[in-house]
Each structure stands twice: as C-alpha cells, then as structure tokens.
Amino acid sequence: MDIHAKRQRRTDGPLNPDRRTLLKCSAWAGAGVIWALSGGIPRAFAMDEAGNVTDPKALASTFHFVQISDSHIGFNKEANPEPLKTLQVAIDKVIALPKRPSLILHTGDITHLSKPEEFDTAAQLLKGLPSTVHYVPGEHDTLDEGGGKLYLERYGKGTKGNGWYSFDDHGVHFIALVNVFNFQAGHEATLGADQLAWLADDLRAVTSSTPIVVFTHIPLWTIYQPWGWGTEDGDQAIAMLRKYGSVTVLNGHIHQVIQKVEGNITFHTARGTAYPQPAPGTAPAPGPMTVAADQLRNYLGITDVRATQGDHPLALIDSTLV
Amino acid sequence: MNTRLLAVIGLMLSMPTWAQEVKVDIKEFMFSPKDLNVAVGTKVTWVNDDQIPHTVSETHKAFRSGALDTNDSFSWVFNTPGEFEYFCVLHPQMIGKIVVQ
Numbered sequence: 001m002d003i004h005a006k007r008q009r010r011t012d013g014p015l016n017p018d019r020r021t022l023l024k025c026s027a028w029a030g031a032g033v034i035w036a037l038s039g040g041i042p043r044a045f046a047m048d049e050a051g052n053v054t055d056p057k058a059l060a061s062t063f064h065f066v067q068i069s070d071s072h073i074g075f076n077k078e079a080n081p082e083p084l085k086t087l088q089v090a091i092d093k094v095i096a097l098p099k100r101p102s103l104i105l106h107t108g109d110i111t112h113l114s115k116p117e118e119f120d121t122a123a124q125l126l127k128g129l130p131s132t133v134h135y136v137p138g139e140h141d142t143l144d145e146g147g148g149k150l151y152l153e154r155y156g157k158g159t160k161g162n163g164w165y166s167f168d169d170h171g172v173h174f175i176a177l178v179n180v181f182n183f184q185a186g187h188e189a190t191l192g193a194d195q196l197a198w199l200a201d202d203l204r205a206v207t208s209s210t211p212i213v214v215f216t217h218i219p220l221w222t223i224y225q226p227w228g229w230g231t232e233d234g235d236q237a238i239a240m241l242r243k244y245g246s247v248t249v250l251n252g253h254i255h256q257v258i259q260k261v262e263g264n265i266t267f268h269t270a271r272g273t274a275y276p277q278p279a280p281g282t283a284p285a286p287g288p289m290t291v292a293a294d295q296l297r298n299y300l301g302i303t304d305v306r307a308t309q310g311d312h313p314l315a316l317i318d319s320t321l322v
Numbered sequence: 323m324n325t326r327l328l329a330v331i332g333l334m335l336s337m338p339t340w341a342q343e344v345k346v347d348i349k350e351f352m353f354s355p356k357d358l359n360v361a362v363g364t365k366v367t368w369v370n371d372d373q374i375p376h377t378v379s380e381t382h383k384a385f386r387s388g389a390l391d392t393n394d395s396f397s398w399v400f401n402t403p404g405e406f407e408y409f410c411v412l413h414p415q416m417i418g419k420i421v422v423q
Contacts, residue, residue: 077373077392113375113389139412143375143389185381185409185417227351228415285350288373 063170064306065131066094066101067215069252070272072140073122074112079275079288080296083112084125089321090273090302091128097304101131103169107252107270108138108180108217114150123154137163138217138253139180139189148181164195166202172307173206175199177216179231188225188232189218196236203240211246211307211314219251221260221267224280229254241265248305248314254286256299257318268316271301297321345369346418348376348390348410353418360400360422367397376410 071087080086094101106126111118126133135155142148152163159165159176166175177199179189191199206212214220220237222230231237241247247265255277260267275288276299283289291299301320342364347354349371360366368378370390378387378396384406387396400406400422410416 079373113391140375143412145388183409183411183414185407185414187414226415228413285352285372287351 063102064099064304065103065105065169066097067105067107067250067252067270067303067305068094068273069107069270070109070138070255070274071106071122071126072109072112072272072274073125074115074118075274075288077275077288079290083274084121086297086300086321087122087125087273088128089297090300091125093302093319093321095128095130101304104129104131104133105174105213105215105250106133106135107215107250108136109140109252109272109274110135110138110151112140112274114141114143114148116144116150119150119154134167134174134176134215135163136176136178136215136217137180139183142180160198161192161194164198170307172211172213175202175212175214177214177220177237179216179218179220179234188222188228188230190232191234191237196233199237200240206244208243209245211248212241212244213248213250213305213314214241215250217251218253219258219267219269220249223254223258223269227280227286229280229286238262238265246314248316250303250305254280257301257303259316266314266316268303270303271299271318271320273300273302273321276300343367347371348378348416351376351410351413351416353408353416356417357419358421360420362403362422363399363401364422365397365399366420367395369393369395375412376416377412378408379411381407381409 068090072083073087075083094104110122137148137151141151144150148162156163162178162181164176164178166173168174177191177195179191182190182192218231219229220231220234242263242265245264249265249267251269252272254269255272255275256269256279257271258269276291277286278289298320301318304317304319306315306317344358344360344364344366346358346366346368348368351372358366368387368390370376370392373392375389375391377389380386385398390396400420403422406420406422408418408420
C-alpha cells in the first residue's frame, strides 16, 4: 500500500464484508479497528474474537482521549427522530470504557439549529461525560441571529477570534481550529488569515518531537469539493505541521469515517451521533441518509485515541453505537 | 389558432416571468430554478424541502434569511433592477441568481 498517495479510504463502508466481520468481533463498543502510527506509517491491528487486540503493543498507551461529533440536537427527521437518545448511547459508551479518558473532544454541530434550548439540552446531556470536554463549533452551531454568539458565550471563554485555542495534555499539544465562519459563495470553508497567523505563532513554542492533535469541524483537507467537504486554506495550516513527527488531524462534519495519511500527518474524520451521510459522490446531495431503523447505530459512533509517550504513536479506534 | 395569438404566446415565453410572485425550491442542496429572471416588483419566495437547514444570503448582503428548517420559507420583494447573486451560508456551493428587469 502506498501510504504517501493522496488516496482516501472509507473505513466504515457497508459494502466491505471483511470489515463488517471484523466489527462484529470487537469488544466494548461493538466495533473497532486500531490504527497504530509508527514513524508516520499506520498499521491496522486486527482484534480477536474476545475483542482484544492481537498485538498488545497497540494498546500499551499511557493515556487516551475520546472524540465525539455531530450530535445535532434538535434534528427530528426520518434519518433519526431521536438524536438525544443516540447521544446518550454514545455517552454511555464513553462511561463504560475500561479506563476513563483523559479528555474528550467534541468536533462540532452540537446543535442542529443553534436554538438556546438545543444548546441547553445538549449541555445537560454532555454533563454526563466523565472527563472535561473541549469543543469547536460546527456551522450548525452558528445559526443564531448573532451568527455564533450563543456558541461563543457558552464555549468561547478564554479562546481567540471565533473560538480557536490550544492546550497541552500528557505531552500532546492540542490545537482547536474553527472553520465555520465567513463562508463565501462557491468556496469551501476557511480558517482565515488571523487564525493562520495565530497558528504560526502558537506553533513557535512547540518542538518538532511533540505529538500534535489538531481538531476542527469541517475536514481540513478537501475530501469532496462538490459538496464543500474541505477547507480552502487548510493546506496553509497543514504546511506548518509537516515538520512535526506525529500529527493527527481530527474532524467531524461528514458523519462517516474517512482516513488519509500523508507523511507524518494522519487525517481522520469521525462518525456522528445523530445520522449518517452518504459517501462522497454516491448520492445527488450530502443530506441525511436514512437507513433501516435497526441499522442506524451501525452508522453512528465515537473515536477513541490512544497515545504512548516516548515513541509517540497514536492509535485511533472507531467504534459504532451498536 | 390565429397568428396573432401565436405571436402573443411566443412573446410571453420569451419575456421574463411576469407573475408578481415566484417560488424557488430548495431541494437536494440546490436552488431550483438556479437562475431566475423577474420583473421589478416581483416577490420571490424560497421554500426549503430538504431535511437540512439552508439559508438564502445575497452575496453583498442585500438580503439574508435566517436558517430555514424543513418547509420554512423566506420571501423578498425585488423593487430595483439588477443582478442579485445569492448562496447558502451553510453550504456555500449552493448558489443562485435573480435578474430583475
């Protein structure tokens, strides 16, 4: 496999029976493949029938964190009339993890229409998570009259610009980027010059051996331009990250798992907890994909990320809500 | 059918839409019709048929709807001639144009 090629792999495709078989074998959340990064090269570790990873090195992690995404509280259409219920299932999965995550990332679209009561309901539920949650907004969180004011009042304290920030945890440098403001007709999402300047400044103090996790709502790289699944100036941010030994870019927005590796940078999108969307270009439009009710939880999920200090590989484990 | 009637029908087809109220559907992440010619004074109403919210936002902010959920609508009366390009701020690949004559 040429890992430097700019190819994308959809890893949750319903048409891939091998993976489906594999999903059935996993343990705590009904699904999962482990991607352990070693020197920038991802390796998939199979799980045995008990759901344990066959190579224990993949799980020898000193800390781990969880990514949840796209809760869309307030959505009530056919594709999932009860996103509150599926968010609760996701939260229960996190609570049930054998080891409490050090932190949790929510990669946006907390609400569907940015209504105050949607933010309230979501916050009420997300309070049940066992660790501190770090947020970035999705475009659905900026639909209030103030154009994102409600989100920033609630989650923007201590952040810069429209809500970007960074922090360190267990030797990993986390960078929260925001790409859901100032959309221009016919263009993909943007980070903007101010945020890129801030990023360059923020990275100045970060050594190249520090593992970096970047999280933002819309994919930082272009997954599918006709649907606007990309960030126009994302390549400028990516260019700043190339010299680092271990970079993991986590996104939401597209409600499905897609992964790409370029050099030392792993790009990964997470499933949402509300409803699935079609694979790029497989439908006339990227709207909610309605699947049989008893299949829905196969398409929703969370991502667990494990890090080992020292030789710093990050392992990404996607799991569905089944 | 006499020639005069044919001429009138032909003229009507070639002219901009004369109706004072015109509807634009928002369906499958597209404005339909995408381009529309209307006469001055026409009220255009956009209706969202998708399961996902959209907006109708003029590029230079001449008009701007809030988020339109399923079946929500937004109307604007075009009282001045000109070209008005608009898009959905949630899905900027969705673009449309109203030409007012």
